[in-house]
Amino acid sequence: MNKKVLVTGGSKGIGKSIAKLLSEYGYDVYICARNIEHLEQTARQIKVKNYFSCDLTNPKSCQELIEKIGNVDILINNAGEYIWNPIEKTTEDQLCNLVEINIKAPYRLIALCISSMKQKKWGRIVNIGSISGVVGEANASVYSMTKSALNGLTKSLGLELAEYGITVNTINPGWVSTELAQNAVEDCDFSNQEVIDMIPQKRFISPDEIAHLVKYIISEEAKGLTAQNISLCAGLSAG
Ligand SMILES: NC(=O)c1ccc[n+]([C@@H]2O[C@H](COP(=O)([O-])OP(=O)(O)OC[C@H]3O[C@@H](n4cnc5c(N)ncnc54)[C@H](OP(=O)(O)O)[C@@H]3O)[C@@H](O)[C@H]2O)c1
Numbered sequence: 447m448n449k450k451v452l453v454t455g456g457s458k459g460i461g462k463s464i465a466k467l468l469s470e471y472g473y474d475v476y477i478c479a480r481n482i483e484h485l486e487q488t489a490r491q492i493k494v495k496n497y498f499s500c501d502l503t504n505p506k507s508c509q510e511l512i513e514k515i516g517n518v519d520i521l522i523n524n525a526g527e528y529i530w531n532p533i534e535k536t537t538e539d540q541l542c543n544l545v546e547i548n549i550k551a552p553y554r555l556i557a558l559c560i561s562s563m564k565q566k567k568w569g570r571i572v573n574i575g576s577i578s579g580v581v582g583e584a585n586a587s588v589y590s591m592t593k594s595a596l597n598g599l600t601k602s603l604g605l606e607l608a609e610y611g612i613t614v615n616t617i618n619p620g621w622v623s624t625e626l627a628q629n630a631v632e633d634c635d636f637s638n639q640e641v642i643d644m645i646p647q648k649r650f651i652s653p654d655e656i657a658h659l660v661k662y663i664i665s666e667e668a669k670g671l672t673a674q675n676i677s678l679c680a681g682l683s684a685g
Pocket residue numbers: 454455456457458459460461478479480481482484500501502503524525526527528547574575576577618619620621622623624625626627
């Protein structure tokens with residue numbers, strides 16, 4: 447296969463599942479996150495050789511990361527953070543941090559990867575957004591705002607890069623069983639059961655379900671799928 451894939455935030459949760467599945471299917475997988483112990487542990491567990499500790503809110507770190515990896519064929523912009531806070535309690539630091547990691551980091555990484563993809567006339571970019579950016583989430587306005595920005599980015603870049611054989615898509619998950627979701631439930635006004643009751647399928651999505659959709663989106667069979675924002679949310683967006 448020999449296609450080089452970067453999965454940001456590949457040490458945990460959804461990113462870990464994506465990295466594991468793509469590695470099993472023969473892709474040359476690279477993962478990054480800040481915490482080096484988590485990265486080492488995950489890399490051992492899922493048998494991925496290449497991992498880098500890196501804070502993606504720092505533009506220089508993004509640049510160094512891509513220089514170290516070399517030409518990335520497939521970029522999975524998965525790393526992201528969530529905060530639950532009413533608008534009047536949201537601090538300037540929280541606002542800036544979420545904009546950095548959820549919007550600016552994916553944008554920068556795409557910009558850094560695009561020239562080699564254009565030369566090869568082939569590339570895949572998959573962003574992990576959120577259903578909160580599609581339908582909105584009370585008390586998570588900064589998060590929802592940053593995730594809906596990815597949806598606009600996807601449509602624009604999908605058009606801009608279509609003639610180069612590069613596809614750009616965003617998956618908008620509903621509740622997925624990860625540490626981020628567990629912390630979100632603890633922070634919010636609802637119990638775990640109340641959250642489940644609000645989901646049409648009465649369950650959290652598993653990280654593997656997201657990984658399998660990513661695997662399809664980056665395949666040759668999906669070459670016509672571009673500029674799309676796809677909800678994988680157990681029915682939440684229609685409820
Ligand atoms: N779980 C859900 O219910 C859900 C729903 C919709 C969308 N999503 C989205 O799915 C993506 C993955 O979420 P998850 O639930 O898998 O979260 P998670 O379990 O908290 O994992 C997040 C990953 O991102 C990395 N990361 C966070 N900040 C980073 C930074 N500044 N620089 C580099 N890496 C960073 C984390 O590692 P370090 O902390 O070590 O850096 C970790 O590897 C996020 O974009 C999230 O918004 C999740």
